[in-house]
Amino acid sequence: MSTITTRDGTEIFYKDWGSKDAQPIVFHHGWPLTADDWDAQMMFFLGEGYRVIAHDRRGHGRSTQTDTGNEMDTYAADVIELAAALDLRNAVHIGHSTGGGEVAHYVARAEAGRVAKAVLIGAVPPIMVKTEANPGGLPLEVFDGFRAATAANRAQFFVDVPTGPFYGFNRPGAKVSQGVIDNWWRQGMMGGIKAEYDCIKAFSETDFTEDLKAIDVPVLVMHGDDDQIVPYADSAPLAAALLKNGTLKTYEGLPHGMCTTHAEIINPDLLAFIRG
Incomplete structure (x- = not known):
């Protein structure tokens, strides 16, 4: 396996496919998943001639099951180390959900020349929780429920999430894929419960x-308006408005996991933005 070792001794697993002379695209996965969640995008962009890279966030997948550093400052620092180790320049960073937060946190801190563009897909910025400054956010009790379910029986919780809201499989007429549900569960159970709880x-x-x-840098904000995990109204439009060079693209009726369920729509739009 390909790994780097960070300053605190954590091993970060990554995939790095394609010509090292090609423009790199770096994919950042959501909670509690792994680099494997980007299979449809990795194969597509590899076929388009790009260098494609995806890592397992610390505590997740094949990276070290850390009990510390499971917060955004360290996640971004890990990406800084990965980008330096692979000498990534002029890269496009694409983040889904939690990975979108990681992308925002990293790109704001990246060395000059490292990042060309960024994409936030179903992403958590600006902030998910309800506060005085963010009255449209979700109550803290929602996330307390996530923590309680993860701690009590994550094996069952990691069936319930993909079976229900993540891919919109709970919607009438949804085309349910048991393989997609099983793959979500597989990825989630590869990680460490402490890191996933902290995340x-x-x-x-x-x-x-x-x-x-x-x-x-230019940033494309992509979001399904039927996202049941990161509600649309309190995320994508607000994030796009805060960006100096942001573009909002809304997908009517699409779910949180639209990169998997609707890759045939998402991939060409990503390609157009990267080439544009």
């Missing part, structure tokens, strides 16, 4: 407002 706070309570304001 709930990271994705729900981190305020990415200043990150979004600091980003200079």
Whole structure:
């Protein structure tokens, strides 16, 4: 397996496919998944001649099951180390859900020349939890419920999430894929429960407002308006408005996991943005 070892001794697993001379596209996965969640995008962009890279966030997948550092500052620092180790320049960083927060946090801190563009898909910025400054957010009790379910029986919780809201499989007429559900469960159970538990706070309570304001490169914000995990109204439009060079693209009726369920729609739109 390909790994880097960070300054605190954590091993970060990554995939790095394609010509090292090609423009790199780096994919950042959601909670509690792995680099494997990007299979449909990795294969598509590899076929289009890009260098494609995806890592397992610390505590997730094949990376070290860390009990510390499971928060956005360290996640971004890990990406900084990965980008340096692979000498990534002029890269496009694409993040889904929690990975979208990681992208915002990283791109705002990246060395000059490292990042060309970024994409936030069904992403958590600006901030998910309800606060005085974010009255449209989800109550803290929602995320307390996530923590309780993860701690009590994550094996069952990691069946319930993909079977229900993540892919919109709970909607009338939805085309349910048992393989997709099983693959979500497989990825979630590969990670460490402590890291996954901690990550709930990271994705729900981190305020990415200043990150979004600091980003200079073009950013595409893609979001399904039937996203039951990261509600549309309190995320994508607000994030796009904070960006200096942001473009909002809304997908009518599409779910949180639209990169998997509707890759035939999402991939060409990503390609158009990257080439544009």
